[in-house]
Amino acid sequence: MNIIAIETATTACGVGLRTADGVELVRVVNDDRRHTESLASAMRALLAEAQLAPRDITHVVVDRGPGLFTGLRVGIATAIGFSEGVGCALVGVTSLELLAHGAYDAGVRGTLVSCVDGRRGEIFVQSFTLDDGVRGLSEPGVGVASDVVGEWVASAIPVTFTGDGVDRYAADFQSVTNARVFVQPVPSLHAALDLGQRREPAATLTPLYLREADAVANFTTRERPS
Amino acid sequence: MALVLGIETSCDETAAAVVDDRFHVLSSVVESSIDQHRAFGGVVPELAGRAHVATIGPVLRRALLDAGLDPLAPTIDAIAVTSGPGLIGSLLVGLSAAKAYSLAWGVPFVGVNHLEGHLFAPLLERADLEWPLMTLLVSGGHSLIVLQRAPGEHEVLGETIDDAAGEAYDKVARWLGLGYPGGPEIDRLAREGRANALALPVSMTGNDYDMSFSGLKTAVVRATQKQTDVALADVAASFQAAVTEQLLRKLRGALEHYEVRGVALAGGVAANSALRAGVAQLANEFGVVSHLPTMEMCTDNAAMIGAAGLHRLRTSGPSSLDLSANPNWQLADVS
Numbered sequence: 001m002n003i004i005a006i007e008t009a010t011t012a013c014g015v016g017l018r019t020a021d022g023v024e025l026v027r028v029v030n031d032d033r034r035h036t037e038s039l040a041s042a043m044r045a046l047l048a049e050a051q052l053a054p055r056d057i058t059h060v061v062v063d064r065g066p067g068l069f070t071g072l073r074v075g076i077a078t079a080i081g082f083s084e085g086v087g088c089a090l091v092g093v094t095s096l097e098l099l100a101h102g103a104y105d106a107g108v109r110g111t112l113v114s115c116v117d118g119r120r121g122e123i124f125v126q127s128f129t130l131d132d133g134v135r136g137l138s139e140p141g142v143g144v145a146s147d148v149v150g151e152w153v154a155s156a157i158p159v160t161f162t163g164d165g166v167d168r169y170a171a172d173f174q175s176v177t178n179a180r181v182f183v184q185p186v187p188s189l190h191a192a193l194d195l196g197q198r199r200e201p202a203a204t205l206t207p208l209y210l211r212e213a214d215a216v217a218n219f220t221t222r223e224r225p226s
Numbered sequence: 227m228a229l230v231l232g233i234e235t236s237c238d239e240t241a242a243a244v245v246d247d248r249f250h251v252l253s254s255v256v257e258s259s260i261d262q263h264r265a266f267g268g269v270v271p272e273l274a275g276r277a278h279v280a281t282i283g284p285v286l287r288r289a290l291l292d293a294g295l296d297p298l299a300p301t302i303d304a305i306a307v308t309s310g311p312g313l314i315g316s317l318l319v320g321l322s323a324a325k326a327y328s329l330a331w332g333v334p335f336v337g338v339n340h341l342e343g344h345l346f347a348p349l350l351e352r353a354d355l356e357w358p359l360m361t362l363l364v365s366g367g368h369s370l371i372v373l374q375r376a377p378g379e380h381e382v383l384g385e386t387i388d389d390a391a392g393e394a395y396d397k398v399a400r401w402l403g404l405g406y407p408g409g410p411e412i413d414r415l416a417r418e419g420r421a422n423a424l425a426l427p428v429s430m431t432g433n434d435y436d437m438s439f440s441g442l443k444t445a446v447v448r449a450t451q452k453q454t455d456v457a458l459a460d461v462a463a464s465f466q467a468a469v470t471e472q473l474l475r476k477l478r479g480a481l482e483h484y485e486v487r488g489v490a491l492a493g494g495v496a497a498n499s500a501l502r503a504g505v506a507q508l509a510n511e512f513g514v515v516s517h518l519p520t521m522e523m524c525t526d527n528a529a530m531i532g533a534a535g536l537h538r539l540r541t542s543g544p545s546s547l548d549l550s551a552n553p554n555w556q557l558a559d560v561s
């Protein structure tokens with residue numbers, strides 16, 4: 001099994017590769033939102049470094065969000081094109097679970113809340129329990145940062161926050177005295193490779209937007225430029 | 227024989243096509259998300275972007291199958307993809323998929339200008355085109371008069387200074403409470419109306435070949451507010467006559483000034499019946515060959531991108547994997 005992982009849910013662009021003999025390579029380009037430019041080149045570079053041909057890849061795993069809409073589209077369109085092109089399996093994972101597994105792999109235990117920057121004052125969130133594994137406590141959702149923080153302040157349960165949503169709304173998160181922060185700006189590519197290896201491939205794969213497109217429609221309707 | 231896979235996702239159409247190096251179209255698949263945009267009276271970029279991600283895989287696979295190729299091991303020699311102009315969130319879906327296929331198959335890819343794609347559409351339909359060729363390229367986003375000395379050698383003589391012709395159709399249709407897009411509905415109504423029912427101004431612009439349509443929309447609004455009893459068909463006919471008159475007057479001017487051997491229509495508005503009739507008549511008058519494209523070649527498709535891509539690969543070579551989408555890429559900047 002030679003697996004390639006694609007991560008574009010945040011402003012960074014990441015690619016991971018794990019070969020059948022267990023060699024793991026990870027490249028993260030922190031070039032603000034230049035996913036379109038960086039992704040394919042990074043994949044080519046990792047393939048070359050691992051001395052693999054594209055057709056040697058058996059699985060593509062991609063972060064389907066939630067996160068930056070344009071980033072997700074680049075990541076998923078690339079994953080679809082590459083997996084269709086070489087005829088390999090395509091696996092979807094979420095940014096929120098990658099953050100949870102990333103924290104788990106680093107030794108974090110207890111209640112964890114993954115927070116991905118959702119723009120426009122909102123964050124995408126999901127809570128997990130990390131004990132002898134990673135279990136979801138809630139479904140992925142979207143909310144205003146201060147509201148999300150407020151819930152945890154009221155609960156007084158010890159909690160760990162992680163993800164780029166925490167950096168973005170740092171002032172809100174500083175108000176929680178029962179919380180600590182596990183700094184993790186980019187969802188874990190190592191976790192993506194792990195999950196991609198054991199999860200069933202998807203027949204079709206679409207981004208997890210968690211926000212209706214018509215909610216933004218009124219602001220962005222353009223004349224038809226075909 | 228070389229085969230190129232064309233990919234187009236600049237607006238609301240997700241399209242893929244296979245074209246050979248003699249400009250034969252082996253397959254052409256177009257999926258439009260237009261139904262999702264109707265309620266908004268215009269293309270919603272976020273909805274268009276989402277639709278592209280959902281359809282790009284199936285559309286590409288269908289184009290390969292329709293061309294008689296094995297999707298897993300197609301004998302594709304190159305990939306051509308629209309990299310601008312258009313909606314950024316839509317462009318990057320096709321561009322990302324194109325790069326991924328290019329990497330997966332180990333074949334070159336080239337970024338193509340969407341407008342140059344429209345200019346190549348006529349080459350896919352007839353082998354007897356005569357050069358130099360004068361093309362009137364009119365759509366919902368663009369209105370240009372382009373002189374082509376040979377395929378790929380173009381000079382933009384004039385363009386709209388405000389709205390595109392198709393945009394004016396959409397705006398007037400919305401004002402009249404007609405459906406979206408406005409072109410087909412106004413065209414249909416106009417056939418039953420009197421073109422002299424409303425007195426509408428024909429816009430004047432500084433440059434001989436530049437066009438302007440925003441004033442015309444305002445004039446329709448004013449005239450129908452003043453004369454509320456004018457039949458819808460008459461409004462449509464008057465508006466269509468004013469648009470066509472301006473376009474044909476500019477085209478006539480270009481034909482008088484530049485010696486060409488052919489005249490062509492391109493873009494979505496090329497489906498308009500009055501414009502087609504007018505261009506055919508002009509060609510006749512000037513004794514040049516005219517090309518009025520079929521409906522499939524007027525509107526956005528990937529075969530035209532494949533054709534333009536073949537030309538760009540020959541003249542400029544392939545693009546690099548880090549190519550950006552350019553939502554504002556001007557035709558005049560293509561080289």
Ligand SMILES: [Zn+2]
Nearest residue numbers: 225226365526
């Ligand atoms: Zn077009």
